[in-house]
Amino acid sequence: MDIQKVLGNLSRRGFTPLYFETGKEACDYILDLIPKGQSVGIGGSMTISQLSLDKQLQSGGVTVYSHALVAPELKDRAYQLAASADWYMSSTNALTEDGDLVNIDGSANRISSLCFGVKKIIYVLGTNKITKDLDSAIYRVRNVAAPLNTRRLGRNTPCATSGECCYCDSPDCICNATLISHHPTKFQEKVYVVIINESLGY
Secondary structure, three states: OOHHHHHHHHHHOOOEEEEEOOHHHHHHHHHHHOOOOOEEEEOOOHHHHHOOHHHHHHHOOOEEEEHHHOOHHHHHHHHHHHOOOOEEEEOOOEEEOOOOEEEEEOOOHHHHHHHOOOOEEEEEEEHHHEEOOHHHHHHHHHHHHHHHHHHHHOOOOHHHHHOOOOOOOOOOOOOOEEEEEOOOOOOOOEEEEEEEOOOOOO
């Protein structure tokens, strides 16, 4: 993988790509980027959790709306607040070398916020999520990320058992809506894609 090619393709598409060797360097940049007193919505992300980025933002004077930080009965409200925040932060399920960002959701709170509602977006991902093309990106989401997430969430799906996608119709399916972001949308002011030279998240 040629990381400079990936960064160049993202830039050509209108994204603002950034590359860091370590998670700490990336977190330091993001903590400086978001002013104190502003709000950040956070989509479900093991990457952000691993980096403790949500908690670092909170302790730095930023209001964080994340369903991962509230009681189960408050999750719906957290989703709503996150969708109207000053910033929205998420990882991505896959990034192609050409610069397409691929995300598949169960409830679509994350992918809806990633394309409309919040003007400033920050994607945070490890190099383990970079794939050759769209086909391999979607394969990665369905056969790597989804099985791991269904097990983590205790969902009763075929992939939780087999580790492979069978395009199921299970009520517990977490692959209900797909977003492929080719460019920032007309609504968005700035979309950062922060790539870290580490294996992070699913």
